Amino acid sequence: MLRTREERSRIPRERPDGTRYYRPMDAFSDPQAVERYAAGPPRLVPGFADLHRMATILLSTHVPEDARLLVLGAGGGLELKAFAQAHPGWTFDGVDPSAEMLRLAERMLGDLASRARLHEGYIHDAPEGPFDGACSLLTLHFIEKEERLRTLQQVRRRLKPGAPFVAAHFSVSREERTYWFDRYVDFAVSSGIAEEQARRGRAAIEANVPILSPEEDEELLYAAGFSDVRLFYAAFTFRGWVARA
Numbered sequence: 342m343l344r345t346r347e348e349r350s351r352i353p354r355e356r357p358d359g360t361r362y363y364r365p366m367d368a369f370s371d372p373q374a375v376e377r378y379a380a381g382p383p384r385l386v387p388g389f390a391d392l393h394r395m396a397t398i399l400l401s402t403h404v405p406e407d408a409r410l411l412v413l414g415a416g417g418g419l420e421l422k423a424f425a426q427a428h429p430g431w432t433f434d435g436v437d438p439s440a441e442m443l444r445l446a447e448r449m450l451g452d453l454a455s456r457a458r459l460h461e462g463y464i465h466d467a468p469e470g471p472f473d474g475a476c477s478l479l480t481l482h483f484i485e486k487e488e489r490l491r492t493l494q495q496v497r498r499r500l501k502p503g504a505p506f507v508a509a510h511f512s513v514s515r516e517e518r519t520y521w522f523d524r525y526v527d528f529a530v531s532s533g534i535a536e537e538q539a540r541r542g543r544a545a546i547e548a549n550v551p552i553l554s555p556e557e558d559e560e561l562l563y564a565a566g567f568s569d570v571r572l573f574y575a576a577f578t579f580r581g582w583v584a585r586a
């Protein structure tokens with residue numbers, strides 16, 4: 342029987358020892374997990390609200406008031422909402438493979454939803470643009486290195502020359518991983534998450550998310566054709582950059 346992408350991603354995978362697991366990405370197609378999604382990042386990502394403010398400022402430094410922006414990994418709608426509220430003239434194309442997360446984005450945007458076109462899929466499913474700017478928050482870490490490079494190239498191709506691109510995600514070197522993921526757990530616990538749950542989350546991320554080092558992330562941005570790559574955000578396990586197409 343043919344299954345939709347959503348149905349396929351809800352099937353548990355089996356390890357060689359017979360135990361079952363769900364990939365972290367599966368959370369984005371589980372309706373109950375998605376329902377709880379919006380409460381997660383502010384408790385897990387240090388400075389999450391200010392990350393949105395910084396991304397808004399970095400984009401607005403280089404784009405006009407009637408900018409057309411591309412948001413990769415737009416599911417949930419949190420940054421779309423922050424951008425739309427801050428700049429009434431901006432319009433958006435948001436891309437995300439999770440239909441559930443896009444539905445949440447629509448609910449999150451409410452009256453602002455008319456300014457965002459949401460596309461279920463990957464970067465190839467995004468309109469050609471050209472866009473005045475682009476953003477990808479807490480998303481690129483899910484993409485394997487080679488595919489990440491192709492994705493970044495496709496983002497750049499859709500941008501006007503010199504347009505800003507803002508990205509932030511897990512980025513930590515192998516040597517420092519244990520130290521900073523210990524702090525990730527500490528931060529979650531200090532936000533009120535049970536320690537056992539925080540530890541399970543950390544283990545799933547470390548086992549399944551293809552995290553690169555900050556140096557590799559920067560190299561990929563340059564390799565994709567971006568220039569002026571600048572670090573603007575460093576928070577325990579997370580890093581963020583602004584670059585120009």
Ligand SMILES: C[S@@+](CC[C@H](N)C(=O)[O-])C[C@H]1O[C@@H](n2cnc3c(N)ncnc32)[C@H](O)[C@@H]1O
Nearest residue numbers: 369414416417419437438439442478479480483
């Ligand atoms: C942690 S959520 C972040 C959502 C939102 N950007 C935020 O900051 O709240 C990661 C999102 O990336 C999406 N995603 C995963 N792989 C993707 C890909 N290759 N291209 C675009 N989005 C992807 C997931 O479906 C999910 O909605």
